[in-house]
Amino acid sequence: MQLERIRHAGLHEKVMSAEQASEFIKDGMTVGMSGFTRAGEAKAVPKALAERVKEHPLKINLMTGASLGNDLDKILTESGSLARRMPFQVDTTLRKAINNGDVMFIDQHLSETVEQLRNHQLKLPDIAIIEAIAITEEGHIVPTTSVGNSASFSIFAKQVIVEINTSHKPELEGLHDIYIPSYRPTRTPVPLVKVDDRIGSTAIPIPPEKIAAIVFTSQNDSYSTVGAPDEDTAAIAKHLVTFLENEVAEKRLAPNLGPLQAGIGNIANAVMMGLLDSDFTDLTMYSEVLQDSTFDLIDAGKMTFASGCSVILSERMNSKVFDNLEHYKDKLILRPQEISNHPEIVRRLGIIAINTALEFDIYGNVNSTHVCGTRMMNGIGGSGDFARNANMAIFVTKSIAKDGAISSVVPMASHVDHNEHDVDILVTEQGLADLRGLAPRERAVQIIKHCVHPDYRNQMLDYFERACARGGHTPHLLDEAFSWHINLEKNGTMKLL
Amino acid sequence: MQLERIRHAGLHEKVMSAEQASEFIKDGMTVGMSGFTRAGEAKAVPKALAERVKEHPLKINLMTGASLGNDLDKILTESGSLARRMPFQVDTTLRKAINNGDVMFIDQHLSETVEQLRNHQLKLPDIAIIEAIAITEEGHIVPTTSVGNSASFSIFAKQVIVEINTSHKPELEGLHDIYIPSYRPTRTPVPLVKVDDRIGSTAIPIPPEKIAAIVFTSQNDSYSTVGAPDEDTAAIAKHLVTFLENEVAEKRLAPNLGPLQAGIGNIANAVMMGLLDSDFTDLTMYSEVLQDSTFDLIDAGKMTFASGCSVILSERMNSKVFDNLEHYKDKLILRPQEISNHPEIVRRLGIIAINTALEFDIYGNVNSTHVCGTRMMNGIGGSGDFARNANMAIFVTKSIAKDGAISSVVPMASHVDHNEHDVDILVTEQGLADLRGLAPRERAVQIIKHCVHPDYRNQMLDYFERACARGGHTPHLLDEAFSWHINLEKNGTMKLL
Numbered sequence: 001m002q003l004e005r006i007r008h009a010g011l012h013e014k015v016m017s018a019e020q021a022s023e024f025i026k027d028g029m030t031v032g033m034s035g036f037t038r039a040g041e042a043k044a045v046p047k048a049l050a051e052r053v054k055e056h057p058l059k060i061n062l063m064t065g066a067s068l069g070n071d072l073d074k075i076l077t078e079s080g081s082l083a084r085r086m087p088f089q090v091d092t093t094l095r096k097a098i099n100n101g102d103v104m105f106i107d108q109h110l111s112e113t114v115e116q117l118r119n120h121q122l123k124l125p126d127i128a129i130i131e132a133i134a135i136t137e138e139g140h141i142v143p144t145t146s147v148g149n150s151a152s153f154s155i156f157a158k159q160v161i162v163e164i165n166t167s168h169k170p171e172l173e174g175l176h177d178i179y180i181p182s183y184r185p186t187r188t189p190v191p192l193v194k195v196d197d198r199i200g201s202t203a204i205p206i207p208p209e210k211i212a213a214i215v216f217t218s219q220n221d222s223y224s225t226v227g228a229p230d231e232d233t234a235a236i237a238k239h240l241v242t243f244l245e246n247e248v249a250e251k252r253l254a255p256n257l258g259p260l261q262a263g264i265g266n267i268a269n270a271v272m273m274g275l276l277d278s279d280f281t282d283l284t285m286y287s288e289v290l291q292d293s294t295f296d297l298i299d300a301g302k303m304t305f306a307s308g309c310s311v312i313l314s315e316r317m318n319s320k321v322f323d324n325l326e327h328y329k330d331k332l333i334l335r336p337q338e339i340s341n342h343p344e345i346v347r348r349l350g351i352i353a354i355n356t357a358l359e360f361d362i363y364g365n366v367n368s369t370h371v372c373g374t375r376m377m378n379g380i381g382g383s384g385d386f387a388r389n390a391n392m393a394i395f396v397t398k399s400i401a402k403d404g405a406i407s408s409v410v411p412m413a414s415h416v417d418h419n420e421h422d423v424d425i426l427v428t429e430q431g432l433a434d435l436r437g438l439a440p441r442e443r444a445v446q447i448i449k450h451c452v453h454p455d456y457r458n459q460m461l462d463y464f465e466r467a468c469a470r471g472g473h474t475p476h477l478l479d480e481a482f483s484w485h486i487n488l489e490k491n492g493t494m495k496l497l
Numbered sequence: 498m499q500l501e502r503i504r505h506a507g508l509h510e511k512v513m514s515a516e517q518a519s520e521f522i523k524d525g526m527t528v529g530m531s532g533f534t535r536a537g538e539a540k541a542v543p544k545a546l547a548e549r550v551k552e553h554p555l556k557i558n559l560m561t562g563a564s565l566g567n568d569l570d571k572i573l574t575e576s577g578s579l580a581r582r583m584p585f586q587v588d589t590t591l592r593k594a595i596n597n598g599d600v601m602f603i604d605q606h607l608s609e610t611v612e613q614l615r616n617h618q619l620k621l622p623d624i625a626i627i628e629a630i631a632i633t634e635e636g637h638i639v640p641t642t643s644v645g646n647s648a649s650f651s652i653f654a655k656q657v658i659v660e661i662n663t664s665h666k667p668e669l670e671g672l673h674d675i676y677i678p679s680y681r682p683t684r685t686p687v688p689l690v691k692v693d694d695r696i697g698s699t700a701i702p703i704p705p706e707k708i709a710a711i712v713f714t715s716q717n718d719s720y721s722t723v724g725a726p727d728e729d730t731a732a733i734a735k736h737l738v739t740f741l742e743n744e745v746a747e748k749r750l751a752p753n754l755g756p757l758q759a760g761i762g763n764i765a766n767a768v769m770m771g772l773l774d775s776d777f778t779d780l781t782m783y784s785e786v787l788q789d790s791t792f793d794l795i796d797a798g799k800m801t802f803a804s805g806c807s808v809i810l811s812e813r814m815n816s817k818v819f820d821n822l823e824h825y826k827d828k829l830i831l832r833p834q835e836i837s838n839h840p841e842i843v844r845r846l847g848i849i850a851i852n853t854a855l856e857f858d859i860y861g862n863v864n865s866t867h868v869c870g871t872r873m874m875n876g877i878g879g880s881g882d883f884a885r886n887a888n889m890a891i892f893v894t895k896s897i898a899k900d901g902a903i904s905s906v907v908p909m910a911s912h913v914d915h916n917e918h919d920v921d922i923l924v925t926e927q928g929l930a931d932l933r934g935l936a937p938r939e940r941a942v943q944i945i946k947h948c949v950h951p952d953y954r955n956q957m958l959d960y961f962e963r964a965c966a967r968g969g970h971t972p973h974l975l976d977e978a979f980s981w982h983i984n985l986e987k988n989g990t991m992k993l994l
């Protein structure tokens with residue numbers, strides 16, 4: 001039964017236990033692993049590795065697509081086996097190790113990791129560990145619920161460990177579209193001009209002799225923990241939908257808006273849910289991650305096609321989608337993250353990019369990563385791939401956090417991931433600021449008026465007016481620019497005492 | 498003689514004086530003007546306009562390719578006719594007006610202005626003023642020493658004023674390659690796969706009836722003021738050439754490096770001059786601006802082809818190139834800035850991007866625009882178009898300025914135009930820091946060791962060590978992060994007193 005999933009008979013002899021397979025991983029190796037937004041990560045071998053290092057300590061450099069599910073980053077961190085980690089993570093334990101300087105974390109634009117590998121600017125993975133539905137007759141690997149960097153990791157690594165996960169239905173095969181850009185100087189355009197274009201193969205083409213081990217597992221992906229919209233996220237969605245309706249009315253956007261990208265998490269998911277109550281039809285997505293909202297929109301007949309790089313769903317939606325895959329299969333494609341996030345495609349298709357900000361400032365600079373400019377949250381992810389090249393770069397956040405102790409709008413962002421040149425639209429539950437074509441002083445007026453929470457508005461106006469009095473294209477008082485953050489660290493609140 | 502330059506006979510009747518033509522410009526209009534890096538700007542009409550507003554005050558929104566020569570930004574600013582200006586400038590008088598808040602300046606990625614116009618995210622120009630060598634039989638406009646945004650401005654504007662400049666030789670015709678991306682949702686790949694590919698037409702195709710006025714002028718472009726390399730810029734060049742030689746030896750770069758982009762100004766020019774003394778051959782450029790160094794490299798047989806968007810030369814080089822154009826014409830193309838800076842092409846070709854930083858910080862964030870985070874210098878220009886998508890993003894600067902009162906390397910950049918995710922290599926005359934694949938704490942060690950001036954090294958180490966003691970992925974002391982800048986503003990030096 002299991003062996004049917006290995007259609008290249010010559011590979012049957014490579015089946016072994018996760019413990020045995022984990023012994024291919026040696027001290028100092030760079031390991032490329034499948035997994036993107038907690039979907040489709042290799043599960044059994046990294047767990048076996050974490051067990052093994054208790055007896056035989058070793059350190060690895062771990063690169064993945066993005067975040068891992070099933071607490072793997074926590075387990076690996078606690079095992080002490082992580083020396084370096086890239087390009088993204090969302091785990092509390094790993095985050096602590098990163099902020100302590102115990103794990104070196106390289107926080108990258110998600111489209112760029114394999115490009116840097118291809119150019120030998122990063123060390124190539126010694127070994128790849130890839131979750132699969134099946135191995136084809138040719139010995140090619142069929143990925144599961146994410147493609148991530150799995151294709152290029154498999155191609156670059158000297159050895160590949162395949163984890164065939166029987167909890168994923170075989171019907172997933174055919175969903176993926178594996179395209180790898182050609183080498184320079186003879187690289188040609190990525191031949192994708194519509195969200196539903198298929199330009200590659202349905203499996204990762206590698207020589208079968210590179211497959212060093214095959215492990216069977218049946219552990220599920222983690223479920224998404226995305227919550228239902230609350231009052232604030234619903235308000236954010238409403239502001240944005242109203243704005244998009246007006247853009248269509250003014251003929252700045254097509255009636256179906258153009259392809260949508262939405263970041264991961266509660267707010268971006270709520271914004272997409274907001275489109276359920278809109279009059280928009282024929283919506284499409286060209287995004288990294290497909291969440292519950294994507295399938296709610298398909299079910300409602302609002303969305304006709306979704307291209308992504310991974311699927312992560314709540315428990316409810318997971319069974320609905322994967323038990324009825326025939327219903328969705330012709331409306332879905334999963335691509336390598338290099339292609340789902342490719343600047344060439346993002347610009348060509350004219351994507352509307354919706355991502356979550358940790359904080360932003362009155363001039364439109366966005367911090368997506370660092371609490372108080374120092375402590376890493378998750379990483380920039382794909383937001384930069386999309387925002388820089390999108391038709392419209394939208395950032396959303398609640399105007400306050402921690403019961404109002406934190407204002408998400410600050411005089412100066414304490415870390416800048418998306419700068420004033422890249423940010424078009426900012427939305428909080430308070431309202432929406434349209435920054436297009438505005439100079440910094442004009443942007444500040446819009447942001448203070450529409451986005452800042454009333455509890456912080458006077459305080460912000462006071463800063464802005466005193467900064468303007470001192471002058472400059474982007475008026476700031478450098479000796480006060482971070483005073484809100486410093487106040488938070490010292491007194492637990494950004495409010496003036 | 499002059500009329501020969503208007504090959505569409507029906508347009509001869511549109512010839513008039515600059516004064517008459519300037520009357521087409523009305524109060525409140527958005528004006529799109531040719532001109533990029535002080536090359537190929539319309540000259541007579543804006544000057545006539547500045548005269549006219551003395552009697553008849555009016556305000557315009559002026560958009561160009563980039564900076565204007567012949568003191569036009571100064572003249573227009575002093576005339577009080579500039580309400581808004583985009584997307585770039587380099588003029589002292591205009592800069593002052595921008596920093597006083599008198600002129601609203603929209604500082605943009607240079608590839609994005611016409612894309613935003615095309616999507617109606619910016620107001621379309623009412624009128625375009627375009628410098629030309631000639632008007633073709635079809636009534637199409639042949640640009641001069643820059644293409645900039647001239648093609649799209651002419652296409653979008655309701656009326657076009659053409660300034661035929663007889664100081665430019667007619668032989669310039671044929672140098673340009675005008676390609677305009679198609680409209681979404683049916684946009685196709687930009688079909689450029691090599692630096693010397695011709696994909697468009699040699700003139701700007703507009704219906705001749707849109708040409709409202711034709712003015713003759715014979716005023717030269719301004720000459721470049723780029724200086725010869727000094728000891729420091731030569732040292733920067735040497736560090737970079739050594740690094741590039743090693744990249745080739747390690748097979749991370751092809752023997753000809755791949756297409757080069759270099760920003761405008763003394764340091765980038767000096768770096769390109771440094772390649773003259775290298776062993777590299779078959780070099781190519783895919784850049785915005787072509788300066789003296791490009792032609793020195795062609796003359797030396799080191800460079801085989803240069804694609805740009807404008808040519809600005811010193812007096813010496815100007816006559817050498819333009820009096821011997823037949824010698825260079827098959828090695829040059831001038832393209833619209835949307836194409837010279839296009840993210841799709843920058844990524845496809847694998848460009849080595851070399852741009853100048855105003856300051857950078859110990860974690861690799863670069864400030865290209867704002868003095869002490871507030872006062873605009875010039876603008877981001879094309880540096881962001883290139884750095885985000887390049888094969889390698891290199892930033893160069895002298896480690897100190899103002900006789901050592903300013904350190905160009907600071908604890909925290911006071912404005913971020915290029916963030917840690919985009920910056921690969923930093924070079925000062927002190928040395929070169931290779932940031933690829935490094936976490937922030939590791940980058941800081943490299944930058945402090947290789948780039949910081951010895952006068953500031955201990956001061957920087959002290960900051961970094963105390964910040965690390967407090968912790969975080971990107972350790973900072975928010976209450977001291979700008980202390981160097983504040984010290985400079987208060988005491989005239991960044992040195993601890």
